[in-house]
Amino acid sequence: MTNLNFNSYLLKKIALDGSSFGTLTANKFEQYQNVSAFDSATIEDLKNLDIEKLLASDDALDAVDENASADQKALAEMVKAFLDVDGVVQAADTDKSGDLDADEALEFLKSAMAFDGDLTNLTMDDLDTVIQSLNIDLNDEIDKAIEESLGLDEEEAIEDTKKNQEIANTNGTSGNVGGNYSSGGNYGSSVNNANQTKTTAETVDELEQKIKDKEGEITKAEEDAQAQIEEQEEAKKTAMEQAGVSEKEYEVYKEQEKKLEDNITAKDKEIDGHNEKISQNEATISSNSNYISSLESQIANNKTALGAVSGDDENASSKKSEIQQKIDNLEAKLQSVQEDNKKLEEENAKEKEAVQTAQTQKQQLETQKQELLSKTLDDSAGFAKGVGSSQAVEQMKQQIAQYDTKIADIRAQKEQTVAGLRSEIQELNVQLQDAKQKEERDGFMKENSFLSGDDVIDLAKQFEGKTQDEMREIMRAKGYQFDNGAWCADFVSFIASQTIGEENLPDWYKNCNRAYCPDIMRNAQANNAFVGAEQAQAGDAVLFDWDGDGNADHIGYVIGVNGDGTVETIEGNTSGNNSGSQVASKKRNSGNILGYVKLS
Secondary structure, X not given: OOOOOOOOHHHHHHOOOOXXXXXXXXXXXXXXXXXXXXXXXXXXXXXXXXXXXXXXXXXXXXXXXXXXXXXXXXXXXXXXXXXXXXXXXXXXXXXXXXXXXXXXXXXXXXXXXXXXXXXXXXXXXXXXXXXXXOOOOOHHHHHHXXXXXXXXXXXXXHHHHHHHHHHHHHHOOOOOOOOEOOOOOEOOOOOOOOOOOOOHHHHHHHHHHHHHHHHHXXXXXXXXXXXXXXXXXXXXXXXXXXXXXXXXXXXXXXXXXXXXXXXXXHHHHHHHHHHHHHHHHHHHHXXXXXXXXXXXXXXXHHHHHHHHOOOOOHHHHHHHHHHHHHHHHHHHXXXXXXXXXXXXXXXXXXXXXXXXXXHHHHHHHHHHHHHHHHHHHHHOOOOOOOOOOHHHHHHHHHHHHHHHHHHHHHHHHHHHHHHHHHHHHXXXXXXXXXXXXXXXXXXXXXXXXXXXXXXXXXXXXXXXXXXXXXXXXXHHHOOOOOOOOOOHHHHHHHHHHHXXXXXXXXXXXXXXXXOOHHHXXXXXXXXXXEEOHHHOOOOOEEEEOOXXXXXXXXXXXXXXXXXXXXXXXXXXXXXXXXXXXXXXXXXEOHHHEEEEEOOO
């Protein structure tokens, strides 16, 4: 394997066939056969890198021994390029000092390992997925970077890149994160999201300001269009006078034209009003649809919980009744929101019909305006006087009529611009409505979810004794992530989503790498969700450190903390009565416990 000779992560990516960020065409790729990347790297491989030197040096190869293998050099090159990406630096800089140190970089790379479901190796897919999950857009740099680093002709480089980006967009992206939740969440939606989430008030204020800014852009587009129309009208007046139309004839024409113009402007405002109403309704429909998905998910979770309640005693009967009531509440809310959407869709159908009618009427007014101009020129005593050729007269008419054509084009361009801005406002309004209703919706969902600590444990115990193979089949059938090598965190996430409910889980947990114990620990610590034994309760997660290095190696659920310092747990990917990895209850010594995580 030969060394990477590109200086940016982007160029290393686009030179690798199958990259999510585009590929070089076959003939270009043949010119750069020395471009390659490591196949995979273990934690030991990463620890063997001098990351401190790697971060400080301009050349990645300064951080490896001169006798290092090609794989080691390729790893150093790619890691250096990856850690140089601004968005990666910001995400990995957990203490927010502004500078990335070696410990932060190593922890971030270890966190990235879990993104393809294999926690033992770092791969190119892991790095690619991290870049995508952080919403880092590298494509703006492609043309410049190719030109500078490959020495390609600028036009040739841009053309090749655009062609290949189109291919990549057509074929879809690679490196998707391992399974989707049945409730709609995804693993790895961001990495090391240690920042506290913004308050609802902050979010609402920001969104309202963005909408206000977009509305200001609409006003400016309309004002600019009107100024251009007035310029064309003035130019048309001059052209008509030069063609022989008298001042009196023009005044009569202008009076009649103004009435038509006023009617056209009124139709524009009518159409804008209908379109704005449609946009508002569609924003509400979309926001409601988000809520409907959440309600459907919670109903499914509660039904799963209801089916997990065993026994026919009074306690079981009471629990079943309680869960069924929550299901009834959720289904009633679901029906109400669905009915709201149906009414809005019916209203929008009428609004769209009104838009079509108004557009037809506007087109008729535009035609009348053209006919008025033609009649005015034909009836004018002085128009084209002295022009002998009828063909020349017709050309003069067409030239004057071009001003009205330009005015119509200006209006059409304005409408297109305004429509685009309205679409952006609609998207912002969806976010705004979700933000405004978040507290109310979250409260309702929490009230009607199946989320007590005892309930979490009850469901987890339903799977006690299930082997790795059995849990893989159960969890994947429900659409959940299952890593064959280390599925303890997957089991915790599965139970949490099925009982607490995806909507009720804290944002820091939903947005961290839920398949990787160290990432769960870091994010819990950063969000005041990491507690000691004195605060631990049944249903909390518990993190273990087997080798004493301070990093979380395993996770399960707390059943109870005993007076002698031992802890009763139920865990996935552990030993039990059967041979092999399974779900089992354990009594653990507190010496291996790092702490407890509040998930509700």
